[in-house]
Amino acid sequence: MKFAIVLYSYFPFGGLQQDLLKILQACRARKIDVTIFCMEWEGEKPLYANIVILPCQGYAKTAKREYFVEKMLEKTLDKYDLVLGFNKMPGLDYYYAADYCFAEKARNERSFLYRLTSRAKQYLEFEEAVFGKDQETVSLLLTPQQKEEFTRHYQTDSDRLILLPPGIKKDRMAGIDAPIKRRQMRHELSILPDDLLLLQIGSSFKTKGLNRSLLAFAALPLELRKRTWFFVVGKDAPDKYIKEAQRLGVARHFKIINGSSQVPELLLAADLLIHPSLKESAGMVILEAIVAGLPVLTTSSCGYAFHVEKAQAGIVCPMPFEQEYFNKQLETMLLSDNRSTWKANGIAYGQEQDLYSMPQTVVNLLVQAAQSYSQ
Numbered sequence: 001m002k003f004a005i006v007l008y009s010y011f012p013f014g015g016l017q018q019d020l021l022k023i024l025q026a027c028r029a030r031k032i033d034v035t036i037f038c039m040e041w042e043g044e045k046p047l048y049a050n051i052v053i054l055p056c057q058g059y060a061k062t063a064k065r066e067y068f069v070e071k072m073l074e075k076t077l078d079k080y081d082l083v084l085g086f087n088k089m090p091g092l093d094y095y096y097a098a099d100y101c102f103a104e105k106a107r108n109e110r111s112f113l114y115r116l117t118s119r120a121k122q123y124l125e126f127e128e129a130v131f132g133k134d135q136e137t138v139s140l141l142l143t144p145q146q147k148e149e150f151t152r153h154y155q156t157d158s159d160r161l162i163l164l165p166p167g168i169k170k171d172r173m174a175g176i177d178a179p180i181k182r183r184q185m186r187h188e189l190s191i192l193p194d195d196l197l198l199l200q201i202g203s204s205f206k207t208k209g210l211n212r213s214l215l216a217f218a219a220l221p222l223e224l225r226k227r228t229w230f231f232v233v234g235k236d237a238p239d240k241y242i243k244e245a246q247r248l249g250v251a252r253h254f255k256i257i258n259g260s261s262q263v264p265e266l267l268l269a270a271d272l273l274i275h276p277s278l279k280e281s282a283g284m285v286i287l288e289a290i291v292a293g294l295p296v297l298t299t300s301s302c303g304y305a306f307h308v309e310k311a312q313a314g315i316v317c318p319m320p321f322e323q324e325y326f327n328k329q330l331e332t333m334l335l336s337d338n339r340s341t342w343k344a345n346g347i348a349y350g351q352e353q354d355l356y357s358m359p360q361t362v363v364n365l366l367v368q369a370a371q372s373y374s375q
Helices: 013-029 059-074 104-109 118-131 144-154 176-187 210-218 222-226 239-246 261-270 286-292 305-311 325-333 339-352 358-374
Strands: 003-004 031-037 050-053 080-083 095-098 138-141 161-163 196-201 228-233 254-257 271-277 297-298 314-317
Touching: 003 013, 003 059, 013 031, 013 095, 013 286, 013 297, 013 358, 031 104, 031 138, 031 144, 080 358, 095 358, 104 118, 104 144, 118 144, 118 261, 138 144, 138 358, 176 261, 196 210, 196 261, 196 286, 196 314, 196 325, 210 228, 210 239, 210 325, 222 314, 239 254, 254 339, 261 286, 271 286, 271 325, 286 297, 286 305, 286 339, 297 305, 297 325, 314 325
Parallel strands: 003 031, 003 080, 031 050, 080 095, 095 138, 138 161, 196 228, 196 271, 228 254, 271 297, 297 314
Antiparallel strands: none
């Protein structure tokens, strides 16, 4: 069986990209040949997939995406049992919905002029090609919120919208050796036993709300801030946020790590995960923190935020976002005696819920679909 996977760009540590690798590994276990078509690939290439980088013409990003789709269609037409996309575009059999509904943003959160831009027009056109009522693409969704939004904007048939279980790695779960790993990592980071470690994980700092986090960190009472460290793990341009930390007077206790393979250890070492994304379809790191026993402060604009409430493993701030309210919740959580309860609740939730089977579920669905296409 041969699958084609298509996406615009791959870079290490991105949530979408990490999900792609998990699905690739599940395909490998089923002995499925996979070819990946993309515009660019940054980082190590997996040995168990053929990576094809399609040259894209045009100066504007819209032109490059248009050209990529044209060439991708030429390369995949009648040559694969199934085409799975990780970005919205025409010509997909299945779409893995790692992104939010663009129509919701364009029509309800932006002005009329925004919808007239070439970028917005293309995104809406490509989204229509996936979710339009007359289309055939089946979409694999991460959260109920996505299903509600896509249905409302496109009247997509419900049998073309499949809700997936999460797919975090089990190595994020707190094991019996968690206290030892926590002490080791904190020693490596030079965090004293009585100090507090605030952690934020995720690339695209603007979208993840890093500026909101910095403002909240700077607003902490002085004595609390003196013993609190704020570490950010993610791949993005850091200079702007380092300068902002300097302006706010918190640069000494603020550090950006440009991606890391030590995420499981960092989750154990930290005292609180902060994740105030502006808008996010899922937010895998929220679940990773929960099962590691790390309390979470997030916003309801994150698709996986409902797991924090369901697990009783932290606090979810409502939308519309209010910075002063968020600041107060950060202070409250860092000082709260409930941190041990949130921790225990999260660990129990990770043991009781299916938060891990997404890759196998996706591949099972794709194999069934490919077999039905060939009949």
